[in-house]
Amino acid sequence: MEQTSILKEQVAPGAVMDTFQYDNTIVRNFAIASVVFGLVGMLVGLLVALQLVYPELNFGIPYTSYGRIRPLHTNAVIFAFVGNAIFAGVYYSVQRLCKTRMFSDALSKIHFWGWQLIILSAAITLPLGFTTSKEYAELEWPIDIAITLIWVVFSANVIGTLIKRREEHIYVAMWFYIATLVTVAVLHIVNSFELPISFFKSYSWYAGVQDALVQWWYGHNAVAFFLTTPYLGLMYYFLPKAAQRPVFSYRLSIVHFWSLIFIYIWAGPHHLLYTALPDWAQSLGTVFSVMLIAPSWGGMVNGLLTLRGAWDRVRNDVVLKFYVVALTGYGMATFEGPLLSLKNVNALGHYTDWIVGHVHIGALAWNGFFTFGMFYWLFPRLFRTRLYSKSLANAHFWIGTLGIVFYAIPMYWAGFTQGLMWKQFGPNGTLQYPNFIETVNAIVPMYALRAIGGTLYIVGLIMLAYNLVRTAAQGKFLANEEAQAYSRGVIKQNHEGDFWHRVLERRPVRMAVLALVAILIGSAVELIPTWTVKSNVPQMASVLPYTPLELQGRDLYIREGCNACHSQMVRPFRSETERYGEYSKAGEFVYDHPFLWGSKRTGPDLHRLGDKYPDSWHYHHMLEPTSMTSGSIMPPYPWLVDDKLDVSNTADKIAAMRTLGVPYAPGYEQKANADLQAQAKQIAARLKDAGIKADHEAEIIALIAYMQRLGTDIKKAPASQP
Amino acid sequence: MIRNVLENIGGIEIYPIISLTIFFTVFSTMLVYVFTRKKKQMDKMAGLPLEP
Incomplete structure (x- = not known):
């Protein structure tokens, strides 16, 4: 490299290089965890994909029903597969870019085992139905606290390493890591404000529109600062x-x-276009999303052009092949993101499988393929050997690429088809496909094709696992890799004309603060007005708090993950008001802790479900969906009929809601259960009239109460509070 | 809760002006900073990952 720069490096006379060791064990451990959890997470993904084709694969039990294990899939691939891969790559590159061992081996170990424990607790609690319902933030409050603590451990370890580094300069990959550390902490803490009711149940601090805005500020930036910035850091090092x-x-x-980092943080509201979110916030999201294409493509181009003059090597080097597809996928996903943020495009794409296709281009190509390339490069180096089989890795590349294609195309096809069918009017001015199920049955073949794409991708991952195991077996693991470098300060530098460089780029903590300021500006502009300005959420006199039974029913709705397939947000389109009824208003959600607007309509929107069908319809439908809707792919929920509703926590829930600002009268919690029983008996009586012998204490009664309440308040005249 | 504490920000109208100003300033400063760096310094930084 160029050594005679303006920095005029000169080694002080008599200076001796330090000899030290890089910690490879932590890198290897995170890499193994990534592959193992990647397999688990993707197999769960395959199961949920197949459940949409063969609903009997829900097995009729709670723990494997779609609504509960779909979040298990997303959490496993994001935080376990990608998360562990990030940590493997960061621990490898930080040590080498700083020319020092990690700050503390103990912190590295705590980080590793703590993170795996969090993953394990997620794998147990999500199928059990302990969930906050907020996407990619489903884990309940004790696990949220654990995540915070482990993230602090990780951050301290990285910042500590930066402080004791031997290399004077901080390479740009490190900046991306620092931004990740700071921003993930802010996002996680702000979005996880919740009031605990018990050890495994909490209510979001925010309600309705505010909750939605905070959640998608989080959700969007989880993509930005967990799936993108750390990977860009890895790209700038490993490519x-x-x-x-x-x-x-x-x-x-x-x-x-x-x-x-400055633009990404503003773009969250594009997840809420045409919803009840104030218009100015929607426009803000659109504008910044369109602007975001510039830095995203700038990064992609920077990566691809790094291969200038070396394209011939891409043919032979499987690692580079994976990186090229990863960068191409990044480019496609970050072109599509701004496109989907335009309101007219979003009107078609939102709630459909287009979005599922979009995120999987990012996940399978960008995150997945970059990870695979990185591991194929790392393992031979960690185990001091050659890759066991290049041809197997090449086969993985091709089968994985085919898997991405077979995954994405059916999802786009399904998205366009269903989106257009929802909006299609017939010649007489009525909906062409008034039954939602018609639009589902039209795309089930696409769900089947998608499962084939996913299977191919998983087969590729299995090939990678085998290849890496054999590589490890034929080599000898180098736990502590010896290296040499001069201490910082030994190399004399001429700092002429270098003032700003020193001020900015050699101070990790200052860098972290600047990154924090950059992301807080956008966050503040987006969040504070919605929290504080009353006119953003118009009050509606007829909207009242839920009755105790409805509140319990709502918690069952959350437990079963109904929001994974059903939105509660009728958009202001004629095609939607024809299908569902009056469009949703911000003021209708003021008591919704958390909001349940959903992001996908595998089934129809439910916001105007109340009073649409008799109680008996819901009873039969929950017990056996196909009995009411022929061809339905919804799983049955027989346990809701068998299990008794736990009413021991009703008082705590009412009190908690009051703390959050829901106007239940003082002392109401004492008589809440009496009201609950009375309402339950009314529903049981109505069911009896329809010939159904139902226990009024069964869970299904509470769920029916909630579903019959949905969206009915605005039809009523203002009444007195309960 | 938070909305009750803060309730109303005085002069919220100035928010968009402030955000535009911050945005413009940050970007101009960054671009000036980037394009006044010396090429050799940039080359040295770019070479860091290639060191053993």
């Missing part, structure tokens, strides 16, 4: 490593970094 040439433009990487 030049594999290509054996420096990044195309370092200047571009600086522009990339600051513009990406």
Whole structure:
């Protein structure tokens, strides 16, 4: 490398290089965990995909029903597969970029085992139905606290390493890591404000519109700062490593970094276009999403052009092949993101499988393929050997790429088809497909094809696992890798004209603070007005708090993950008001802790479900969905009929809601259960009239009460409070 | 709760102006910063991952 720079490096006379060791064990452990949990998470993904084709694969038991294990799939692939891969790559690159061992081996170990414990607790609690319902933040409050603590451990370890580094300069990959550390902490803490009711139940601090905005500020930026910025950091390290040439433009990487973290944080409201969110916030989301294409593509181009003059090597080097597809996938997903943020495109794509296709381009190509390339590069180095089989890795590349194609195309097809069918009017001005189930049955073949794509991708992952195991077996693991470098300060530098560089780029803590400021500006502009300005959420006099039975029913709705397939947000389109009824208003959700707007309509919207069908319809439908809707792919919920509703926590729930600002009268919690029983008996009596012998204490009674309440308040005249 | 504590921000109208100003300033500063860096310094930074 160029050594005679303006920095004029000179080693002080008599200086001796330090000899030290890199910790490879922590890298290996995170990599193994990533592959293992990747397999588990993707197999669960395959199961949920197949459940949409063969509903009997829900097995008729609570723990494997779609609503509960779909979050298990998303959490496993995001936080276990991708999370562990990030940590493997970060621990490898941070040590080498800082020319020092990690700050503390103990912190590394606590981080590793703590994170695996969190994953394990997620794998247990989600199927049990302990969930907050907020997407990618489903884990309940004790686990949220554990995540916070482990994240602090990780951050301290990385910042500590930066502080004791031997290398004077902080490479751009480190900036991306620092931004990740700071922002994930802010996102996780703000979105996880919740009031505990018991050890495994809490209510979101925010309600309705505010909760939705905070959640999608979080959800969008979880994509930004968990699935993107750490991977961009990894790209800036591992791509030049594999290509054996420096990044195309370092200047571009600086522009990339600051513009990406600054713009990304504003774009969250694009998840809520045409909802009851105030219009100004929706526009803000759209504008910043469109702007976001510039830094995203800047980063992609910077990565791809790093291979300039080395394209011939892409043919032979399987690692580079994976990286090229990863970057291409990143480019596709970040082009599609702004596209979907345009209101007219979003009107068609939102709630459909288009979104599922979109996120899987990001997940399978960008995160997945980058991870695979990184592991194929890392394992031979960690185990001091060659990759066991290049041809197997090549086969993995092709089968994985085919898997992505077979996954994405059916999802786009399904998304367009269903989106168009929802909106189609016949010649006489009525909906062409008034039965929602028609639009589902039209795309079930696409669900089947998607499962084939997913299977191919998993087969590829199994090939990777086998290849890496054999690589490890034929090599010898180098736990502590010896290295040498001068201490910081030994190399004399001429700092002429270097003032700003020193001020900005050699101070990790200052860098962290600046990154924090950059992401807080957008967050503040987006969140504070919605929290504080009353006119953003118009009050409606007829909207009242839920009755105790409805509140319990709502918690069952959350437990079963109904929001995974059903939205509660009728958008202001004629096609939706024709199908569902009056469009949803912000003021209708003021007592919803948490909001349950959903993000996908595998089944129809439920916001105007109340009073649409008799109680008996719901009873039969929950017990056997196909008995009411021929061809339904919804799983049956027989346990709701068998299990008794737990009413021991009713008083606590009412009191908690009052703390959160829901106007239950003082002392109401004392008589809440009496009201609950009375309402339950009314429903049981109505069911009896319809010829159904139902226990009024069964869970299904509470769920029916909630579903019959949905969206009915605005039809009523203002009444007195309960 | 938080909305009850803060309830109303005085002069919320100035928010968009402030955000635009911050946005413009941050970006101009960054671009000036980036394009005044010396090429050799950039090359040295870009070479860091290639060191053993």
